[in-house]
Amino acid sequence: MSRILLKNAHYFSTDGTAKQGDIAIENDIILSVGESVAEDWTPDRTIECKDKFVIPGFINTHTHAAMGLFRSYADDMLLMDWLQKKIWPIEGKMESDDFYWGTMLGIAEMIQSGTTMFADMYMGMERVAEAVEETGIRAVIARGMAGVAPTAESALVNSEYLYNTYHGAADGRLRVMLGPHAPYTCPPDYLKRVVALSEKLGAEIHIHLAETQGEVNDCLKLYGKTPMALMDEVGLLDRGLKISTFLEKLQSLI
Numbered sequence: 001m002s003r004i005l006l007k008n009a010h011y012f013s014t015d016g017t018a019k020q021g022d023i024a025i026e027n028d029i030i031l032s033v034g035e036s037v038a039e040d041w042t043p044d045r046t047i048e049c050k051d052k053f054v055i056p057g058f059i060n061t062h063t064h065a066a067m068g069l070f071r072s073y074a075d076d077m078l079l080m081d082w083l084q085k086k087i088w089p090i091e092g093k094m095e096s097d098d099f100y101w102g103t104m105l106g107i108a109e110m111i112q113s114g115t116t117m118f119a120d121m122y123m124g125m126e127r128v129a130e131a132v133e134e135t136g137i138r139a140v141i142a143r144g145m146a147g148v149a150p151t152a153e154s155a156l157v158n159s160e161y162l163y164n165t166y167h168g169a170a171d172g173r174l175r176v177m178l179g180p181h182a183p184y185t186c187p188p189d190y191l192k193r194v195v196a197l198s199e200k201l202g203a204e205i206h207i208h209l210a211e212t213q214g215e216v217n218d219c220l221k222l223y224g225k226t227p228m229a230l231m232d233e234v235g236l237l238d239r240g241l242k243i244s245t246f247l248e249k250l251q252s253l254i
């Protein structure tokens with residue numbers, strides 16, 4: 001049992017106006033906002049909030065949390081130069097503990113700045129899940145998959161394992177999606193296999209899409225379609241990728 005009282009907090013009420021009052025929380029339930037609680041309800045902890053505004057937690061909808069370890073390693077570069085010359089080579093040297101501690105650092109920074117949920121696409125996701133379980137944050141994790149990489153097949157196997165092992169774990173704080181990296185690293189045939197796996201598992205998909213003008217130009221040249229039209233053709237947009245569906249889903253998780 002945990003009882004917290006946010007004393008004299010500023011908040012937006014349901015009529016859209018800013019108000020000030022006490023907020024009582026018991027375990028993971030908000031008992032009351034701006035109303036007095038029962039006389040025999042005693043908080044374990046009281047936080048004075050007269051100079052604070054209380055809001056729902058922020059949601060970071062796209063992270064590679066462990067990449068915080070590369071902060072300032074390579075800045076102000078074009079995306080493809082940055083990936084090919086700097087990031088992919090150093091990522092190849094990452095070890096299991098790097099994924100765990102890099103994610104722990106990212107989670108600490110997120111919690112400190114009010115982010116209570118993040119959608120992460122990366123590698124070493126078993127260690128990412130461990131960090132999520134230990135810290136109490138919520139996360140939707142996806143193993144980044146590249147159809148052109150030597151790990152193309154093992155990434156599919158690992159993604160299925162992650163879904164079966166972690167989807168709904170940590171008291172429901174952890175969810176799992178499939179994470180094909182991008183159209184320029186995942187050819188259409190590979191994406192179709194991701195879609196098939198997504199349908200089989202009931203998993204949704206997290207992908208980078210139309211990040212640069214160069215990607216759009218290359219996609220038009222190779223397939224005669226924009227990245228978005230290509231994703232529609234291979235069936236990806238029906239796997240939770242439409243922004244409206246994604247936002248609805250996030251809302252339901254808050």
Ligand SMILES: [Zn+2]
Nearest residue numbers: 062063064208
């Ligand atoms: Zn990204």
